[in-house]
Amino acid sequence: MIPDDVPDLPADVALLLADAKTLRGPSAEARARLRSRLPLPPPPSPPGGGNPSGGDAAPSGPSPSAAVGGASAGAAGAASALPKVPLWGAALLFAAGVGVGVFGMQLRSDPPVAREAASPSTVVSALVVATTTAVKVPSVPSASAPITVALADLPNVDVAPARPGESVKPEPGASLAAERALLDVARTALGRGDGPNASAACAEHARKYPNGSLVEEREAIAIQALVLEGRKEDATQRAGRFRTRHPRSILLPAVLASVGLSE
Amino acid sequence: MVPSPRTEPDPRDPRDAAAVRFEAVFEAELDYVWTSLRRLGVHERDIEDVSHEVFLHVHENLGRYDASRPIRPWLFAFAFRAAADYRRLARHRTDLYGDDEPVVASHTSAEDDLARRQREALVADALASLDIDKRAVFILHEIDETPMPEVATTLGIPLNTGYSRLRVAREEFAAAARRLVKSRGGLP
Numbered sequence: 001m002i003p004d005d006v007p008d009l010p011a012d013v014a015l016l017l018a019d020a021k022t023l024r025g026p027s028a029e030a031r032a033r034l035r036s037r038l039p040l041p042p043p044p045s046p047p048g049g050g051n052p053s054g055g056d057a058a059p060s061g062p063s064p065s066a067a068v069g070g071a072s073a074g075a076a077g078a079a080s081a082l083p084k085v086p087l088w089g090a091a092l093l094f095a096a097g098v099g100v101g102v103f104g105m106q107l108r109s110d111p112p113v114a115r116e117a118a119s120p121s122t123v124v125s126a127l128v129v130a131t132t133t134a135v136k137v138p139s140v141p142s143a144s145a146p147i148t149v150a151l152a153d154l155p156n157v158d159v160a161p162a163r164p165g166e167s168v169k170p171e172p173g174a175s176l177a178a179e180r181a182l183l184d185v186a187r188t189a190l191g192r193g194d195g196p197n198a199s200a201a202c203a204e205h206a207r208k209y210p211n212g213s214l215v216e217e218r219e220a221i222a223i224q225a226l227v228l229e230g231r232k233e234d235a236t237q238r239a240g241r242f243r244t245r246h247p248r249s250i251l252l253p254a255v256l257a258s259v260g261l262s263e
Numbered sequence: 264m265v266p267s268p269r270t271e272p273d274p275r276d277p278r279d280a281a282a283v284r285f286e287a288v289f290e291a292e293l294d295y296v297w298t299s300l301r302r303l304g305v306h307e308r309d310i311e312d313v314s315h316e317v318f319l320h321v322h323e324n325l326g327r328y329d330a331s332r333p334i335r336p337w338l339f340a341f342a343f344r345a346a347a348d349y350r351r352l353a354r355h356r357t358d359l360y361g362d363d364e365p366v367v368a369s370h371t372s373a374e375d376d377l378a379r380r381q382r383e384a385l386v387a388d389a390l391a392s393l394d395i396d397k398r399a400v401f402i403l404h405e406i407d408e409t410p411m412p413e414v415a416t417t418l419g420i421p422l423n424t425g426y427s428r429l430r431v432a433r434e435e436f437a438a439a440a441r442r443l444v445k446s447r448g449g450l451p
Binding site: 003 | 285287292293298310311318331382429433436441
């Protein structure tokens with residue numbers, strides 16, 4: 001409780017601060033440069049050539065800055081002539097997913113990008129992770145025929161319905177690499193603004209790895225995918241469940257910001 | 264013989280778990296750190312270098328981060344110290360926030376963008392009138408909406424000191440903002 005001798009800001013001045021809450025981060029180039037100077041995995045080589053360093057997750061020293069150009073997942077099967085999307089704010093990177101580093105979505109002389117601090121309509125993920133790993137996911141139509149995935153059809157965060165012959169239990173020795181590859185597909189779809197395919201990849205992850213290591217990351221991507229699809233209410237509900245289940249997640253601020261909630 | 268490097272992070276390995284966590288923090292919160300440094304008076308051309316310093320400190324200290332506390336105030340503390348060091352260098356004394364302000368991607372009209380940017384610049388200029396200690400309290404509480412007890416913990420100051428700085432910061436910011444609005448012929 002603020003003491004009485006600390007007067008409130010005048011209303012007209014407080015109104016000014018609304019615009020000041022926007023986060024203005026670095027350009028994609030500056031982000032990539034900074035990343036290369038930090039003890040972080042190097043970004044992958046551009047698709048179609050160069051050193052396939054995507055699988056090397058060992059931290060390294062300064063490395064060449066991220067390659068330019070659009071990046072796409074190796075084998076999502078859903079690549080299509082999607083219109084390029086503007087550079088969205090990057091707010092989420094998922095813990096195990098990115099040994100291969102980060103690509104800018106569309107590089108020009110990218111200026112910093114403003115992101116609303118709590119705008120429900122703002123897509124927060126700008127990361128497109130290139131991977132040369134071929135990942136087979138259920139056949140996903142191109143964006144011209146988007147999938148509609150009802151929230152009720154998506155597996156629960158913690159437990160997915162078992163298929164006949166399958167049991168739902170922790171997957172001892174489950175491949176972290178395979179989980180991450182699936183989420184890379186989801187993240188890549190998200191990065192190009194393809195909500196339906198991002199949701200589909202998340203649903204696949206939830207089905208295969210209901211108790212996997214990257215459940216938090218999957219949920220964060222899934223929530224953003226719902227926002228992209230315009231399913232704000234579903235996204236908000238799922239974000240609420242995320243907050244309940246992962247109250248200390250480092251991804252929580254960005255998840256809540258994507259649906260306009262605060263901690 | 265040098266063992267070949269592991270190509271996959273092993274979350275059971277505390278070193279790899281830390282690397283994975285640091286990467287997540289970097290990607291999720293770079294915008295926040297970058298913006299905070301700008302608000303604290305670091306010039307646009309220097310933010311990249313100062314951000315680098317901040318994240319190096321974050322990397323060193325991430326193992327000591329108390330997950331029961333929100334992460335942004337914790338990060339802000341590193342940004343604050345880096346900005347304070349930066350401002351102590353004589354050549355960086357002038358607050359030049361707003362110089363080289365880049366074009367912002369936006370879906371609103373050009374007029375709306377211009378008005379918003381003018382308001383943002385006005386706020387930035389009003390912030391520049393505060394010394395860094397008061398500015399930090401003001402940013403954390405008024406802009407980042409951090410409760411005052413957390414503000415005090417973040418900045419390592421007694422709560423009463425925090426309230427005192429907030430009171431003065433509000434007065435000074437309001438005076439500066441109104442002065443700027445008047446000098447610019449009204450609110451954009």
